[in-house]
Amino acid sequence: MKRFYYEKEMAQKEAFYVPLYKRASAVDVISIGYGLFVVTYLICFYVIAITNTFIKDPMQVDIKNMFLTPSFEHLFGTDFLGRDIFSRIVKATEAFFLPGVIAITVSTAFGLGFGIVSGFYPRYFSRGIFYFLDIIDSFPRVILILIVIILFNPSIYVIMAFVGITSIPKTASYIKTKVELLKEQRFIEACRALGLSKRHIIFKHVIWLYSKSVLIIQATLRMGESVLIETSLSYLGIGVQEPVPSWGNMVAMGKDFFFQGKIWLSTIPAVMILMTIMGLYLLGDGLNSLYNEKVSR
């Protein structure tokens, strides 16, 4: 701490604005840090998977080396067909990464659109839009997905797009309340009085300056949910099918050997799911508590 005399100190200006990174408490830093770590390894895995730069081929069947325990040769061991589990785990990010991004995009785009429209024009559009959103909201999500699967027999991408549709209501109502709050504020009135166009107000002020944080937080939570849904469906055998790896169907395949004491077959993918989902939730919650300043005594 520097030492000041009073004469000097009087000239010092007091800072009222504290930048975001300084506001973070230790808990926030840890949770956001862990979340960023998770995001980093997901991206690395995905890049390896799409460029196909594996050291060991994830699809290579090797009957001689079944059920190897984790070692340097095979980092996470091998499965019941002698395939390298680590490579399969890396490969399995393909199963949810792009579909998850699709789900986020769908829910964010439509949720933002519906939310802003119904927030700005509560008289004409709000009721109609929210009637349809309530219809979607009253279905349990998994039941809706099962109906879609019966009807179209779709790929995981279409299923995830539907997952995105089912989470539109939540995003839309968030944005709607935010817009309704903002509309009352003086600075939006001031913008109008300055003669800014409505489009400018919506895109610059409402979306970019005030809804950005909500959207980022929602997106991370959505990604966690997407991972959970994809792995669950693959576990049930109606998502990604063998031999294409997914963390869900790896757990499902491994569980048959659970009772023989070969627990790593299903435990390793399950732990990966746990770590990933936890990281994404922690990231979302950490950002949330960072952006919404806490009031303390």
Added chain:
Amino acid sequence: MPMLAELEGLKVYFYDQGDKRFIRACEDIKFSIKEGTVLGVVGESGCGKTVAALSMMGLIDGEPGVIEGRFFFKPKQKDRRSVMLAVMRGSRKDRDFRRGELFDLFNGLKRCVEYDQYPYTIIKDSERWLRKNNRIMEHVRGKNISMIFQDPSRSLNPFVPVGIQIEKTIKWLSKNEKKGQLESEVAELLREVRIFNPKVVMNMYPDALSLGMAQRVVIAIALVSRPKLLIADEPTTGLDTTNKYRIIELLQQAMEKHDMSLLFISHNIGIVGSIADDIAVMYAGIIVEFGSKQQIIIAKRGPKHPYTEALVSSVPTDADIKKGKKLKVIQGIVPNNKMEVVGCPFLPRCPYAVGKIRRKCRERCPEAFEVTPGHSIRCWLYAN
């Protein structure tokens, strides 16, 4: 007169996470309250009066940067044993937890917290201290010390009628009471604080009350337990002049009736002068002058701290008003409490700090010099 409470060397700093700096709230505060008397604490806003009161009640439960000091208090006879046990618990070896009948409510503070190097220290394990303090304060809060907060309407629960809130406190303090008896007790309490239609007021919500009424209700709740010490934190702020003096009268009568002492905090030296027996003048977190009312306000001549002098002379007299004189103001502002003080904090506003003495003022903050018995001043002008 026997002592009721003694506060020694209280030091409270908060740590600002954003600026990475300490906020200096209280610095080496020392005062004492005798039984049945009123201690007035005067000072500008933001000089740590409220923080001192809150830390006496053990209500600072944020994460303080630094907390230090001792607080001796003489509990009621029936709580004496339980307070003593709570104070002694976990620190039996400390011999000086009591001073006659007074117990150190901050006992074990040094053991519970872990300081980084002196003088600027962060408490690492403040939780242990909070738990220990809570255990002691269980027997003290409400039963022995009550507190009235700054804004009366905000210290009442807005969702519950006034009568029920008072009943709750009565029930809390004495377990077995009958329903009908409770209601009449509440009515009597309200009558005692000069609310003449208690049956109506009992069913009102706090936002239906005027500020003066709310303040009376708050005082009534504080008096339920017949405390030995009542801390009144700016009880007259926001009231008009007639109401102000009525509240003060009320407090004085309650004191006489229940044999209670009062710690009266205010920024208005006129009001403090009308009620207090002893006065402590605070400035920028330190007590610059402590003495009796006679020594500080009434005596026209004699040693005084420059700040007290300025405060007293800024109150207009009748003669001044008749002549149409301008009000006297103290030049400058209270120093920013985020900075470390080197030297006397009153230096930039002090008219006497000229010539030789100024260097001394800049270098070191003065200790309290006792000019006459019971009258101490923190100023280099009175350094023996």
Added chain:
Amino acid sequence: MVRFLKVFMREILNAVLLIIGVTTLLYLIFNIMPGSFIGKGQGFVGYIDIIRRLFTFKFGISPVSGRDIGNLVFPAFRNTLILTIGSIIVSLLISVPIGIFSSYRRFKSYSWTLSIFSYIISSIPVFFLGYLVIYLISRYTAVLPIYYLYEAQRGKPILSYVLPIIVLGIGNDSISEIVRLVGGELERVMSEDYVVASKARGERVLQSSIHEGIIIPIISIIFSKIPFLIGGAVIVEHVFNWPGAGRLAFQATLDRDLPVLVVIAFLSVLFVRAAALIKSMILYYYQTSER
């Protein structure tokens, strides 16, 4: 009372409108689907027929399995209802104490560990947790049955409720959410001025803060979790071979048995809407009784 009835009627009307919308959607789905079903291709007349069937609970016979849908679905729904409500109670029993504990400043370092614990258990995938529990229970103890026991076979089915309810209660991802909500709200209420004032009077403020701060958010979060819980039940019922609506729906998906699935969807929408109705009435009651 009159106002209460008015609000109640409005909510009922809202729910009925939504259910009609849902049936319309389902009818459209019927018409897209290849294959034959009663009311298909008959336009509005067919729609009326479907509505009559759905609302009188006479669903007819499944074209795939040849069994009466009503007999299949209602017992399954009873089981799922037990599972859902039980698991909500389990979630609350775990998360609310953690939340309350973590709102205390003087236990901050313990509560950090506890909230990390709540994050971990709420992101364990349900299917793995189910198998882990089955493995541990069947390998090391034989206290609880791991599959659903029918009354005819041996003993009490009530015992076989225990494991699925606990697993679904832990594994639905609401625990961390409730912990965060309870902790945050309680901390906010406890730093209100009037709460500090009553603390200064020596009262215990926990009970009144809970009453004021967290009952309403908890009610709204519980009822809004019900659709998700039914979704989670699909997997838990699959793992524990539990004869509930979720397993039935999954089986129907594998068999391409659309009518059964549609009936399940309709009934679960009824369930969700009823829950929403109860929720809004409870919230209305609380808000009016408080002021």
